[in-house]
Every structure is written in structure tokens, then in C-alpha cells.
Amino acid sequence: MGSAITEKILAAHCGKKVVEPGEFIEPKVDIALGNDVTAPLAIKEFKKSGVKKVFDKNKIALVMDHFTPNKDILSAEHVKFVREFAKEQKIKHYFEGGNVGVEHAIVPEKGIAIPGDIIIGADSHTCTYGALGAFSTGVGSTDLASAMATGKVWFKVPNSIKFVLKGKLNKWVSGKDIILYIIGLIGVDGALYNSMEFTGSVCKKLTMADRFTIANMAIEAGGKNGIFAPDEITEKYAAKRALRKYKFYESDKDAKYLKTYEIDCSKIFPQVALPFLPSNAKAVKDVKKTYIDQVVIGSCTNGRIEDLRIAASIIKKGKKVNPNVRTIVIPATPAIYSQALEEGLLKIFMDAGAVVSAPTCGPCLGGHMGILASGEKCVSTTNRNFVGRMGHVESQVFLANPAVSAASAIKGYIATPDEIK
Amino acid sequence: MSDIILKGKVHKYGSNVNTDEIIPARYLNTTDPIVLAKYCMEDIDKDFVKNVKPGDIIVAENNFGCGSSREHAPISIKAAGVSAVIANSFARIFFRNSINIGLPILESEEAVKSIKDGDEIEINLNKGTIHNITQNKTYQSQPFPEFMQKIIKAGGLLKYIKK
Numbered sequence: 001m002g003s004a005i006t007e008k009i010l011a012a013h014c015g016k017k018v019v020e021p022g023e024f025i026e027p028k029v030d031i032a033l034g035n036d037v038t039a040p041l042a043i044k045e046f047k048k049s050g051v052k053k054v055f056d057k058n059k060i061a062l063v064m065d066h067f068t069p070n071k072d073i074l075s076a077e078h079v080k081f082v083r084e085f086a087k088e089q090k091i092k093h094y095f096e097g098g099n100v101g102v103e104h105a106i107v108p109e110k111g112i113a114i115p116g117d118i119i120i121g122a123d124s125h126t127c128t129y130g131a132l133g134a135f136s137t138g139v140g141s142t143d144l145a146s147a148m149a150t151g152k153v154w155f156k157v158p159n160s161i162k163f164v165l166k167g168k169l170n171k172w173v174s175g176k177d178i179i180l181y182i183i184g185l186i187g188v189d190g191a192l193y194n195s196m197e198f199t200g201s202v203c204k205k206l207t208m209a210d211r212f213t214i215a216n217m218a219i220e221a222g223g224k225n226g227i228f229a230p231d232e233i234t235e236k237y238a239a240k241r242a243l244r245k246y247k248f249y250e251s252d253k254d255a256k257y258l259k260t261y262e263i264d265c266s267k268i269f270p271q272v273a274l275p276f277l278p279s280n281a282k283a284v285k286d287v288k289k290t291y292i293d294q295v296v297i298g299s300c301t302n303g304r305i306e307d308l309r310i311a312a313s314i315i316k317k318g319k320k321v322n323p324n325v326r327t328i329v330i331p332a333t334p335a336i337y338s339q340a341l342e343e344g345l346l347k348i349f350m351d352a353g354a355v356v357s358a359p360t361c362g363p364c365l366g367g368h369m370g371i372l373a374s375g376e377k378c379v380s381t382t383n384r385n386f387v388g389r390m391g392h393v394e395s396q397v398f399l400a401n402p403a404v405s406a407a408s409a410i411k412g413y414i415a416t417p418d419e420i421k
Numbered sequence: 422m423s424d425i426i427l428k429g430k431v432h433k434y435g436s437n438v439n440t441d442e443i444i445p446a447r448y449l450n451t452t453d454p455i456v457l458a459k460y461c462m463e464d465i466d467k468d469f470v471k472n473v474k475p476g477d478i479i480v481a482e483n484n485f486g487c488g489s490s491r492e493h494a495p496i497s498i499k500a501a502g503v504s505a506v507i508a509n510s511f512a513r514i515f516f517r518n519s520i521n522i523g524l525p526i527l528e529s530e531e532a533v534k535s536i537k538d539g540d541e542i543e544i545n546l547n548k549g550t551i552h553n554i555t556q557n558k559t560y561q562s563q564p565f566p567e568f569m570q571k572i573i574k575a576g577g578l579l580k581y582i583k584k
Contacts (some may be wrong), residue, residue, distance in 0.1 A: 024568045041452045041492055049579045067450060074450035124490040124514055140492040140518035142578050150582055154568065188437055189484035193513050222484060224513055277437060365446040365489070386441040386488060388464040 002252025004160040005227055006195040009135040009249050013118045021159040021258075029059070030134075030244075031113055032147040033121030035103055035361075036064040038140070040078045042122055043085045045145035054089050055151035061093035061112055062086050063103035066361045068096065071368040101333025101359045104128035104216060104300035109333055111241030115230045115248055120144065120153050125300050125383065127218045131211035132238060133230030133248060138219060158224045159258040160195040160251075165202035167266035172417045174310075175210030176302060176381070176401035178202075179217040180271040182263065184281030192222035194258060197251065202265050203228060208237045209306035216301050217383050220278040270416055272379070273399035276387045284404055284416045291324070294378040295409040296390075297402055298330025298357070299364045302381035305336045305343075307402040312345040314406040315352045318420045322412030327354035328370045334359060354409070366390045372397075379408040425546040427504040427525065429476035433538035438465060438481050439488035440515065444497045446489075454500035457493050461501040475502035478544070480536050482508065486515025495519045505544055507551065507562070509533050520569050521578040527551065529562035 003011065003018055011019045013027035034042050039062050046054075054060055062082055070076035079096065086094040093112055095101065104125050107113045117134040119126060122144040129136035139153065147153045163182060183190070196218045198211075206214070211228050218226025228234070230248040238246055269283040297303070297311050308331060321327040329349045331337035337359060340346050346356050362369030364382040372378055372391030377398065380390070385397035400408070403417040410420055442465035444457055451457065462469035479485075479498065485508040486494060495518045498506065505525040519526045525546055532551045536542060540555040549564040565573065575581035 024566065037446075037449045038490060038492070044452065045579050049583055072450055078450065078452075122490055122492075124488065126490075138490040138514050140490055140514060140521060142492060142521035143517060146521075146578050146582050149579075188487060189510065189512070192484065192510060219514075222487065222512060365441075365449075367446055367449075384439075384441070384488060386439045388445055389441050393464050 001256055002254040004195065004197060004255040004257065005133065005229055005249050005251045006135055006160055006197065006225060007157060009116060009118060010155065010157055019157045021157050023157045024154060025157060026152045026154050027118055028151055029120050029147050029153055030117040031059055031061055031119040032144055033061045033063065033103060033107065033119065033123065033126060034144050035066050035123055036068060036075065036079050036082060037066045038122030038144065039082045041141035042144040042148065043082060045142050046148050049145065049149050051149040054148045057090045058092045060091050060148055061107055062091055063100060063106060064096040065100055065103050066365065067367050068100060068360055069358060098334060102300045102303055102361055105303055105332035105336065108132060109241065109335060111243040114242045114244055114246040115234055115238055116246050120147055124219045125216050127223065127225050128212050128216040128300060130215035130218065130225050130227035131208060133228060133234055135225055135227065137225045158193055158195045160197050161191055162197050162199060162257045162260040164260065164262045165198060165200035165265055166262060167202065167264045169202065169205060169265055170269055172270045172403045173268050174401045175206060175213035177268050177271045178265060179214045180273050180278065180281040180399065181268045183217065183221045183279045186221055188220060188277050188279045189222040191218065193224055196221065196223040196226040198226065198228050207306055208233060209304045212304065213301050217278065220383060270401060270404050272404060272414055273385055275385050275396040275398065278383065278385060278399060284414060287414055290377065290414045291412060292379050292408060292414065293325065293376040294370060294372060295325055295327045295405050296363050296370055296378060296380040296382060297405050298332060299361065299382040300332065301383045302402050303330055303332030303336065305339050307381065308340045308345050311402040311406040312348045314403055314417050314420050315410065316348050318410035319352060321353045321409040324412050325409050327409040328357055328363065329354050330357045330360060330362065332359055363390055379405050379414055381405050424548065427476065427478065427544040427546065429478045429504055430474065431478050431480050431536055431538060431540045431542055432469065432473065433536065434465065434479065434481040436482040437484045437487055440486055440491050440494040441488055443486065443494040444491065449491060449493055454496050457497035458500035461497040470501060473501050473503065476504045477502060478542055479503055479506045480533055482533060483510050485511050487512035490514045492518045492522065495522055495524045499524045507532055520572055523573060523577050527562040529560050532560035532562065535560065
């Protein structure tokens with residue numbers, strides 16, 4: 001019996017030929033990641049352990065992205081605490097101020113996470129790097145502390161679920177729509193504890209940005225990781241960025257899967273996930289007219305240059321955003337910000353009446369930079385629409401792709417991009 | 422060593438109770454368990470902290486603790502005085518975090534189905550048995566895998582790796 005890509009990567013990192021689903025293993029990690037919310041707890045735990053030095057100063061990434069630029073005194077104290085730790089331990093990949101981007105955008109962009117790696121992060125969306133053909137998963141702060149001390153982490157080898165993406169992509173359908181559709185199909189615990197492996201002919205049509213978006217939201221179906229087998233698109237992305245030598249793995253033809261879903265992508269139209277679960281996905285065209293107060297375009301899910309280009313192409317056609325809609329655009333990293341500036345995208349947003357923010361997770365988790373009042377509704381390219389996620393417990397978040405979000409910003413209600421002439 | 426017995430009143434919830442509801446991000450600018458406990462479950466049950474008594478037990482349906490990786494969620498539950506959480510299933514990061522910080526969690530569909538809000542229950546952690554005092558019924562949950570028992574026995578992950 002062959003192995004799935006996830007099993008192969010896990011086996012290679014614990015010196016075994018094969019691992020079986022259900023087996024407990026303690027593999028080596030290539031990168032351990034924390035942010036300004038989770039790293040302070042992890043560092044506190046690390047200090048309690050009595051270990052003096054981190055296992056490898058080059059294999060830890062600390063990204064101060066959630067509440068930065070520091071939103072209040074307590075957050076500033078957290079960042080200061082992490083900064084001092086990073087200095088003392090000589091952590092190579094420390095990001096703050098003008099260097100910082102949203103962690104799951106900047107870590108692959110800088111070539112820190114690479115194909116074939118095991119990456120753990122004290123952030124649930126760490127599963128993003130599965131897009132590169134890495135095993136990548138979210139853990140808690142204590143796990144991060146332990147990994148910083150030992151360079152290892154405990155796992156139960158997951159079963160794999162295969163998603164075969166077939167058919168033709170409809171207009172305006174992106175990675176976001178594919179993953180929202182899948183979560184709608186299987187539910188928010190449809191892949192609980194399991195690996196989500198994305199394969200099929202459509203994958204060749206998906207850019208790295210689309211793949212990052214899909215892998216990013218594996219956690220919203222309860223998945224342990226989301227993963228794509230690397231190919232020439234991955235190679236092109238990784239070759240110019242990777243800081244270390246990378247390795248491509250692929251599933252054996254006779255690998256065992258818990259389940260296989262055949263997804264006919266030609267049936268997918270631009271999606272929106274209604275409050276209060278990402279699984280409440282519907283085609284935008286089937287949603288009744290819903291007026292909105294805010295649009296957010298950004299985050300680790302959809303804050304990449306490709307996302308900004310799509311949004312700008314629609315806003316340019318519509319000229320101005322609706323006066324009732326606060327439109328907040330957040331390029332995910334300084335490099336994306338700079339690129340968007342050079343391409344004139346930021347000017348399009350600003351001329352249309354949108355706000356362009358510095359890279360931050362900010363509003364996605366109700367941190368800052370766009371908090372909702374009671375009764376307000378927001379269309380957002382982010383990943384969660386739970387109760388109170390972006391602010392008041394009686395506010396609502398609707399998840400969508402950048403094209404739908406831009407169209408909605410112009411129309412003032414949840415709209416399809418085709419409505420912008 | 423005598424068995425660990427946890428006893429308290431049940432606070433019952435449905436499926437997909439997420440970490441944003443357990444501890445909203447507006448309180449994530451602290452790591453202090455005492456502060457986090459004050460806001461526990463605020464966005465799903467604003468009276469929870471008023472009603473909870475030391476030893477009480479949370480019972481929920483599927484996928485408890487889904488969402489973010491914030492360890493602040495099980496920390497706030499533990500610091501609020503909750504002695505254990507019973508659910509049909511737990512989101513995987515919440516599951517890890519609970520074990521790593523020493524918050525007992527048990528999976529038992531039989532118990533979740535039968536237990537009602539306000540019931541008085543008693544858990545024997547070593548045996549994995551759940552006794553419903555109010556209804557005079559006993560349910561069995563899966564004992565933890567040996568690997569995790571070792572972490573719990575050591576008093577958390579960091580103490581385990583220190584050994």
C-alpha cells in the first residue's frame with residue numbers, strides 16, 4: 001500500500017520509511033511560527049521549561065501582525081516582550097514595523113516556508129503553506145514553546161481525504177470560491193483531524209495565490225492540513241524565494257484515502273458564506289439583496305497582489321465605492337503594498353474612496369482597523385464569519401472573494417462582479 | 422494514587438462553539454488567566470461567568486473549540502473554574518491545547534445526548550466514567566491514548582519534555 005503526500009512528509013521527518021494514520025510520531029519541525037497574540041504565551045511557557053536557548057535561531061519565525069501597528073498599551077507590551085526575546089535569542093526571522101506582513105503571506109513570500117517542510121505555527125491558518133506541498137498545521141502556544149525548545153512536535157498521523165477538482169472554472173471563480181464551496185459541502189467539521197489533499201485537472205489552472213487561499217481555509221473544515229502536490233507552478237514560486245533546499249513529495253498512486261470527493265468546478269459560481277459559519281456558503285446570485293456597511297479586502301486568505309489586482313479591475317470600472325460602505329484595503333505584506341503602489345492599484349482604491357491600510361490582520365479577528373458596530377454588515381475576503389468575529393456580537397460578516405467584495409463595495413449590497421458595467 | 426474525581430453542575434451548549442465565542446479577540450491583549458476568566462464564553466452566553474461555580478462542567482455537541490489556535494480559550498475556561506469539558510467531538514487545536522495546559526476533556530456521544538443543562542455530574546478521570554447524579558445514569562468515555570496520559574501525568578507538555 002502506498003502513502004499519501006502528508007504521510008510521506010511526516011515519515012521523512014521522523015526517520016521512518018512509512019507512517020500509518022493513527023500512529024503517534026514526534027517529527028522534527030523545519031519552521032516554528034508565532035505571532036503577537038500567541039508568541040507571548042509561548043515565550044512565557046518556554047521560560048518556565050528551564051531551556052536556555054531555542055533549538056535553532058534560524059528555524060523560528062515571529063511575526064508581529066495581529067494587533068500591529070500596536071493598537072493599545074497591552075498589545076505594545078506583548079510586542080516588546082517578544083521583541084526582547086527575539087533579540088536575546090538572535091531569532092533570524094523576526095518581523096515588525098516596516099518589515100511586517102500578515103504572517104501567512106510573508107512567510108512563504110520570503111522563502112521561509114518551502115516545499116517538503118514541516119511547519120507548525122501558533123495560528124490556526126498555518127495550514128496555508130500546504131499550498132507549497134509542505135505539511136503545515138496550526139497548534140497552540142504550549143506546542144510552539146515545546147517546539148522552540150526541542151525542535152520537535154507530537155502528532156497523530158492523520159487520515160487523508162482527497163478532493164479531485166475537475167471541470168471548467170466559471171468566470172470570477174477563484175480559490176476562495178472553491179474552498180467555500182467545499183466547506184459548504186462537507187461542513188465546518190467535515191475534515192476534522194484529517195488531511196485535505198487537493199488534486200485534479202483544475203489544480204493546473206490555479207495560481208499559487210489561489211492555492212494559498214484554498215489551503216488557508218482547510219482549518220475551516222476542521223482539517224489538520226490542506227495540501228497540494230507541488231508542480232511547475234510551485235517550482236516557479238519557490239525557486240526564486242527559497243532560503244533552503246526544498247524537496248517535492250507526491251502521493252503514491254495506490255495511497256489510501258478515507259474518502260474521495262469529486263468536485264465538479266463548473267458547478268461553482270462566486271460564493272458568499274453567510275453568518276455565522278464559513279459552511280453557510282451559497283452562490284452570490286442566489287442571495288437576496290443584502291445591504292452592507294463595510295468591505296474588507298485583505299488578510300492571509302486574500303491579501304495578495306493577485307487579489308488586489310482583481311479588486312482594482314472592478315473598482316476601476318465602478319469608479320467610486322458606495323458612500324454607505326467603508327471600504328478597507330489591506331495589502332498583506334510590504335512587498336505586496338509596494339507592488340500595488342507601482343502598478344497604480346492603490347491610487348485606484350484611494351480615488352474610489354477606499355482606505356488603504358498598512359499590512360495587519362487587524363479587522364479579520366476584530367482586533368482593530370475596521371471594527372463593526374451592532375447591526376452592521378461586512379463583506380470580507382477573510383476566513384471567518386463567527387458571531388462577533390469582526391466586532392459587536394450583533395454584527396455580521398459575509399465571506400467572499402475579492403471580485404465579489406469589490407463589486408459589493410460599489411453597489412452597497414452583496415453583488416456579483418457582473419453587475420458592474 | 423487515588424482516582425481524580427471532578428464534580429459539578431453542567432452548562433450545556435450546541436455544536437461548533439468557537440474560540441471567538443469562548444474568548445473574543447478584544448481580550449487577547451492579555452495572557453493573564455484571571456483576566457481571561459472574566460470574559461469566558463462572553464459572546465455565546467454573557468451570564469456564564471455569573472453562573473459558573475468552581476468544578477462546573479461544560480457539555481457541548483460537535484466540534485467544540487473550532488476556529489483560532491488561541492490557547493487563551495482553554496485557559497479562560499480552566500481559570501473560570503470549569504473542571505472539565507465533555508463533547509461529542511473537539512476541534513483538533515483546542516484538543517491539543519487542552520491537553521497541553523491540563524484541562525480535562527472527554528468525548529462521549531452517549532453522555533452528551535443524555536445530560537441536560539443544570540444536571541449534577543461526577544467524572545472519574547482515571548476510569549473515564551461520567552456519572553449523572555441528577556438522572557442516576559452512568560456513561561463511559563474513551564480513555565486517553567497512553568501518549569497523552571503521560572503528558573497529563575507529567576503536568577503538561579513542558580514538564581513532560583523537561584523529563
